[in-house]
Amino acid sequence: MNGRKALVGALSIAVAGxxxxxxxxxxxPIKIGLLATLEGPFAAGGADGMRGAELAxxxxxxMAGGRQIVIIKASSDAKPDVAVNATRKLVEQDKVDIMVxxxxxxxxxxxxxxxxxxxxxxxxxxxxxxxxxTLVDPSPNFFRFNTEGAQWMVGLGKATxxxxxxxxxxxxxxxxxPYSQVQGxxxxxxRLGGKVPVKAWVPLGGKDYSSVIARIPKDVDALVVVLGGAxxxxxxxxxxxxxxDKPLVGGSITVSQDxxxxxxxxxxxxxxxxxxxxxxxxxxxxxxxxxxxxxxKNYPVSAGGYPSPSLFALVYYINMKAALDGLDAVNGDLxxxxxxxxxxxxxxxxxxxxxxxxxxxxxxxxxxxxxTEVVKDAQGNLFNKVLSKVDGVDQLLGMKKEDxxxxxxxxxxxx
Amino acid sequence: MSAAQWRHAMNAGxxxxxxxxxxxxxxxxxxxPGATPxxxxxxxxxxxxxxxxxxxxxxxxxxxxxxxxxxxxxxxAQSLALGLIVLSLxxxxxxxxxxxxxxxxxxxxxGYMLAIFGSSGEPAISFxxxxxxxxxxxxxxxxxxxxxxGWLSVRTEGIYTIMITLAVGVAFYHLCLQNYxxxxxxxxxxxxxAPTILxxxxxxxxxxxxxxxxxxxxGYFLVKYVLRSPFGIALEGIRNxxxxxxxLGFAVTAHRVAAYAFAALLAAIGGLLFTWYNGxxxxxxxxxxxxxxxxxxxxxxxxxxxxxxxxxxIVFVLxxxxxxxxxxxxxxxxxxxxxxxxxxxxxxDGLIGIWATVKSKLITxxxxxx
Numbered sequence: 001m002n003g004r005k006a007l008v009g010a011l012s013i014a015v016a017g018x019x020x021x022x023x024x025x026x027x028x029p030i031k032i033g034l035l036a037t038l039e040g041p042f043a044a045g046g047a048d049g050m051r052g053a054e055l056a057x058x059x060x061x062x063m064a065g066g067r068q069i070v071i072i073k074a075s076s077d078a079k080p081d082v083a084v085n086a087t088r089k090l091v092e093q094d095k096v097d098i099m100v101x102x103x104x105x106x107x108x109x110x111x112x113x114x115x116x117x118x119x120x121x122x123x124x125x126x127x128x129x130x131x132x133x134t135l136v137d138p139s140p141n142f143f144r145f146n147t148e149g150a151q152w153m154v155g156l157g158k159a160t161x162x163x164x165x166x167x168x169x170x171x172x173x174x175x176x177x178p179y180s181q182v183q184g185x186x187x188x189x190x191r192l193g194g195k196v197p198v199k200a201w202v203p204l205g206g207k208d209y210s211s212v213i214a215r216i217p218k219d220v221d222a223l224v225v226v227l228g229g230a231x232x233x234x235x236x237x238x239x240x241x242x243x244x245d246k247p248l249v250g251g252s253i254t255v256s257q258d259x260x261x262x263x264x265x266x267x268x269x270x271x272x273x274x275x276x277x278x279x280x281x282x283x284x285x286x287x288x289x290x291x292x293x294x295x296x297k298n299y300p301v302s303a304g305g306y307p308s309p310s311l312f313a314l315v316y317y318i319n320m321k322a323a324l325d326g327l328d329a330v331n332g333d334l335x336x337x338x339x340x341x342x343x344x345x346x347x348x349x350x351x352x353x354x355x356x357x358x359x360x361x362x363x364x365x366x367x368x369x370x371x372t373e374v375v376k377d378a379q380g381n382l383f384n385k386v387l388s389k390v391d392g393v394d395q396l397l398g399m400k401k402e403d404x405x406x407x408x409x410x411x412x413x414x415x
Numbered sequence: 416m417s418a419a420q421w422r423h424a425m426n427a428g429x430x431x432x433x434x435x436x437x438x439x440x441x442x443x444x445x446x447x448p449g450a451t452p453x454x455x456x457x458x459x460x461x462x463x464x465x466x467x468x469x470x471x472x473x474x475x476x477x478x479x480x481x482x483x484x485x486x487x488x489x490x491x492a493q494s495l496a497l498g499l500i501v502l503s504l505x506x507x508x509x510x511x512x513x514x515x516x517x518x519x520x521x522x523x524x525x526g527y528m529l530a531i532f533g534s535s536g537e538p539a540i541s542f543x544x545x546x547x548x549x550x551x552x553x554x555x556x557x558x559x560x561x562x563x564x565g566w567l568s569v570r571t572e573g574i575y576t577i578m579i580t581l582a583v584g585v586a587f588y589h590l591c592l593q594n595y596x597x598x599x600x601x602x603x604x605x606x607x608x609a610p611t612i613l614x615x616x617x618x619x620x621x622x623x624x625x626x627x628x629x630x631x632x633x634g635y636f637l638v639k640y641v642l643r644s645p646f647g648i649a650l651e652g653i654r655n656x657x658x659x660x661x662x663l664g665f666a667v668t669a670h671r672v673a674a675y676a677f678a679a680l681l682a683a684i685g686g687l688l689f690t691w692y693n694g695x696x697x698x699x700x701x702x703x704x705x706x707x708x709x710x711x712x713x714x715x716x717x718x719x720x721x722x723x724x725x726x727x728x729i730v731f732v733l734x735x736x737x738x739x740x741x742x743x744x745x746x747x748x749x750x751x752x753x754x755x756x757x758x759x760x761x762x763x764d765g766l767i768g769i770w771a772t773v774k775s776k777l778i779t780x781x782x783x784x785x
């Protein structure tokens with residue numbers, strides 16, 4: 001092994017010497033590995049995430065820091081072991097310089113652990129939102145320019161109380177992402193005097209919610225529903241069939257477009273549902289409108305895009321943009337184990353369609369959260385209106401480090 | 416004879432048809448006058464070694480010398496660890512006529528126990544005992560679990576065995592997913608790393624490859640040995656005609672349960688390696704897709720010979736890693752499915768079946784000319 005390495009090293013020095021004059025002008029392209037879920041439960045979201053990342057590169061005409069950028073893609077299926085295998089292939093086999101990915105929480109923790117074994121490569125998150133990725137045992141070369149699950153719910157507790165919901169029941173899927181969402185909601189809600197008498201944790205992909213619906217106490221004012229995709233639709237259908245009439249408060253992926261297209265009788269009762277998210281379709285800042293227009297131009301619905309970019313597209317766009325802006329800042333200089341590049345990333349104030357993002361000491365984003373409310377437009381379509389916007393949300397949710405505990409089934413609690 | 420045993424006897428033919436008949440090994444006896452029995456045994460062993468065995472052995476031993484760390488670890492070591500788990504299925508299926516889909520669950524039990532008794536990223540649950548204590552306990556518990564699965568399922572035959580072992584596997588998956596006090600739910604255990612022994616860090620690609628290779632070779636030769644032992648021959652007899660074996664005085668159920676226990680040993684060691692390879696164990700590691708993947712690898716490689724699982728695992732791992740480079744990123748699963756379909760269509764005995772067909776054609780051609 002050593003002999004072989006030495007030989008390769010000697011050869012490359014010889015080649016570099018021979019070509020040094022001509023080679024300087026034409027530096028090789030920088031390879032960026034892009035990992036998202038193109039299989040499994042988040043396949044549609046993963047494909048949109050890739051669109052977002054590609055859009056960031058297209059806006060720069062495929063160049064950053066004066067060098068050409070090549071994207072090499074890989075896929076996983078939201079399982080951590082598959083994500084690590086795909087990342088390892090990109091890093092060790094395809095020899096990428098920078099990694100962008102993965103999509104989901106468990107994958108993010110596993111890829112962060114792997115990043116420690118590759119200290120000369122810079123890893124930037126895709127859209128994974130587990131708290132532990134950057135809070136517990138962070139990796140010096142793993143950066144996350146998106147805010148995570150708990151941060152996305154900041155401001156929702158206050159908005160819920162403003163609606164007059166003083167007691168709420170939580171219904172959420174039983175894994176890390178909903179834990180952090182519930183924590184983000186409850187830490188604020190409980191502090192301001194709200195009560196959560198019951199929390200129901202349901203398995204991911206569960207079909208039958210009758211036992212949960214039977215447990216809803218009569219005296220709660222609202223249901224906080226942190227379910228994604230098909231789970232949310234199933235719950236809503238069954239809750240309607242059971243004659244439920246409590247108003248809803250949604251998680252970041254609960255009140256998405258597929259829920260708003262819901263055709264059931266209770267459709268109108270969705271009006272007034274509030275939710276917290278890092279993206280709001282109806283946000284009217286010029287940067288965001290320009291981003292949406294660019295997305296729609298590059299990925300029209302006829303070519304498989306969504307009518308409006310999804311959360312995954314935005315978050316992948318932000319992280320890819322961070323990778324490219326960082327390259328611009330150092331003029332494509334990745335020498336010295338990418339030390340300069342990382343320093344630039346850590347210090348950068350990233351301009352995103354939803355406001356400026358800075359990193360904290362754990363290389364985790366401090367950014368903006370939107371509180372949205374479902375309203376009906378003139379044609380009778382439902383959409384998410386921006387109710388309020390909270391800037392500068394940090395990962396500790398404004399708490400002191402000693403007081404902060406990572407969200408779990410039992411934490412926080414205010415029955 | 417009990418009703419259950421009658422059912423065995425009546426259905427015994429089905430297993431034989433499904434598995435294909437294992438050709439009896441040619442009794443290569445080398446007669447050297449004047450040699451002691453020990454020497455004779457040694458010489459007859461030598462007569463079994465052919466050029467291809469030496470080439471394969473040298474190749475796998477030298478592989479990390481010329482392969483990149485990626486090829487060594489992700490392709491080489493992963494195939495070997497996976498192959499060992501699949502070997503437990505082909506042993507049961509090929510020699511015992513019992514297709515158990517719970518072999519990945521048995522491997523998962525070993526992985527989970529390793530994480531629980533050893534150290535992991537969840538210090539609140541893990542005991543943090545030394546790796547060898549944890550690994551030993553994990554193997555013992557996994558064998559107990561595998562034996563229990565066997566004890567449950569030997570009462571059934573054919574498709575019912577598949578169903579009951581699938582049910583056990585899925586039940587174990589849901590237990591891992593929903594139990595938080597022991598299995599840590601959806602998150603499972605992160606940072607379950609291979610140990611450092613005598614200054615050798617087995618997390619590094621090359622040491623881990625040789626560890627996996629050692630275990631795989633051990634498993635391979637152990638299976639070859641067991642198949643030639645009285646136990647293995649009795650097991651094949653039971654596969655072919657349980658009723659007759661019962662009449663001859665063999666304890667059919669006991670043999671079958673023992674086969675499950677032996678298969679569990681292989682799966683457990685494979686499970687330890689696979690957990691170390693991934694550095695984590697989560698409910699997804701024992702989910703339905705993996706239960707089926709093990710069967711797919713077994714069919715890809717072929718059930719007839721203990722080398723089959725390893726060949727199947729190499730093809731499977733190569734496809735998983737490189738199919739995405741061959742075709743549009745949204746369609747690469749089509750390549751995996753297509754290759755699988757082609758192999759199953761053109762060679763019911765898997766890849767080793769293709770080898771056997773080619774070899775027999777060559778022999779008949781040569782025979783026809785002379």
